[in-house]
Amino acid sequence: MKVSQVMIDNSKRSGTDIIPRLAGSERCDPGHSFGPSIRDYYLLHYCVSGKGVYIREEGEYEISEGEIFIIRPGEVTTYIADKSNPWHYVWIGFDGNDAEKLSGIQPVVKYVSDTFMRIAECTKLGILSPEIYISQIYEIIYNLFSGTPRNVDFCKQVKDYIRFNYMNEITVELIAESMGLSRRYLSRIFKEKYGKPIKSYLISVRCEKAAEFLSIGYTVTEAAVMSGYSDIFAFSKIFHKVMKMSPSEYRKRTYGFEKDV
Numbered sequence: 001m002k003v004s005q006v007m008i009d010n011s012k013r014s015g016t017d018i019i020p021r022l023a024g025s026e027r028c029d030p031g032h033s034f035g036p037s038i039r040d041y042y043l044l045h046y047c048v049s050g051k052g053v054y055i056r057e058e059g060e061y062e063i064s065e066g067e068i069f070i071i072r073p074g075e076v077t078t079y080i081a082d083k084s085n086p087w088h089y090v091w092i093g094f095d096g097n098d099a100e101k102l103s104g105i106q107p108v109v110k111y112v113s114d115t116f117m118r119i120a121e122c123t124k125l126g127i128l129s130p131e132i133y134i135s136q137i138y139e140i141i142y143n144l145f146s147g148t149p150r151n152v153d154f155c156k157q158v159k160d161y162i163r164f165n166y167m168n169e170i171t172v173e174l175i176a177e178s179m180g181l182s183r184r185y186l187s188r189i190f191k192e193k194y195g196k197p198i199k200s201y202l203i204s205v206r207c208e209k210a211a212e213f214l215s216i217g218y219t220v221t222e223a224a225v226m227s228g229y230s231d232i233f234a235f236s237k238i239f240h241k242v243m244k245m246s247p248s249e250y251r252k253r254t255y256g257f258e259k260d261v
Contacts, residue, residue, distance in 0.1 A: 003025075003026045004024055004025050004026070004123045004124050005022060005024030005123060006024065006123045006127065007021070007022050007128075008020040008021060008022060008023065008128055008129075008133055009128040009129070009130065010130050016096050016097055017096050017097050018094055018096040018097075018099060018134050018137050018138065018182070019041075019094060019095050019096040019099075019130075020092070020093070020094045020130050020133035020134055021093040021094055021095065022091075022092075023092045023093070023123050023133055024090070024120075024123050025048075025088070025089065025090040025091070025119075025120040025123060025124075026089060026091075027086075027088040028050075028052070028088070028089075030081060030082070030083045030084065033078060033079065033081070034078065034079055034080075035076075035077055035078030036076050037076070037078070038075065039071060039073060039074075039093070040073050040074070041093050041099070042070070042071065042094055042095060042102055043070075043092075044070055044091060044140065045063075045068065045069050045071075045079070045089045045090070045091045046067075046111060046115075046116035047063050047064060047067050047068075047087050047088075048065065048087075048116070048120075049065050049087065049088045050065070050082060050086050050088055051063060051065070051082045051085055052079060052080055052081045052089075053082075054069040054077070054079045055077065055078040055079065056075055056107060058107075063087065066110055066111060068109050068110075068144075070105065070106075070108070070109070072102070073095070090119055090120045092136065092137060092140070094133075098138075098141065098181060098182050100180070101141055101145070101180070101181070102141065102144070105145075109144060111140075111143065111144070113140075113143050115139050118136060138182075138184075138185045154179060154189060155189060155190050155193045157179060158186065158190055158198055158201075159201070161175055161178065162175075162198075162201060162202050166205050166209060166228050167228045170202060170228070172186070172187060172198050172199060175198065186198070203242065204242065206227045206228050206229070206238075207238065207239050207242040207243060209226070209227045210224065210226070210227035210235070210239060211239075211243060211250060214250050214251040214254060214255065215250075215255055219251075220232065220251065223247060
């Protein structure tokens with residue numbers, strides 16, 4: 001049996017979105033078992049090769065290469081390596097606000113990515129920095145939700161949120177909070193999918209709406225307020241940057257005549 005494990009140092013961190021606890025890998029001996037045991041954090045095991053059995057109160061699951069078995073806080077679990085083809089697995093343990101996203105996912109899922117192999121390499125090198133593991137954990141969470149039938153399209157939810165609330169005071173933090181995610185994670189997956197930051201998308205929607213208001217005769221001040229800007233100077237500056245002309249010039253070209261702002 002060959003084991004590699006690190007206890008991750010969170011002493012210098014203050015964030016609570018994801019708190020990595022431990023990570024490691026093990027090539028188990030035939031029939032090697034662990035448990036019954038209870039954790040107060042989420043623990044994910046990825047089977048690199050071989051096979052084994054994962055036992056929880058709801059039943060037993062046969063685990064093979066390319067599958068993750070998920071242990072939730074407070075669950076009583078046991079897992080046993082196969083006697084003829086014992087597994088080699090990699091694990092990562094963590095908690096925090098965003099970890100709760102895993103509360104409703106299936107206990108065993110397929111996983112197609114090299115994320116856990118990168119985690120194993122970090123533990124082999126004795127890396128204790130939490131930031132390294134946090135990025136891997138978010139990648140796992142994203143991949144798990146993207147690959148399940150109950151796939152939640154967080155990026156589309158962001159677009160819908162902005163489309164319905166562009167006229168109100170909006171921040172990326174507020175959007176992330178409404179979805180129960182961290183700002184950093186939501187910003188990353190949105191940019192990966194659409195190629196632009198959430199803030200840039202919000203600005204484009206607001207300018208698009210302001211342009212519509214200007215083209216049907218609303219004043220610059222009215223268009224600014226209706227599209228979510230209380231500062232007319234800031235609105236004019238942003239609108240010019242996006243539309244390549246000032247709001248008053250755009251209004252003149254599309255509506256046909258100027259009017260007091």
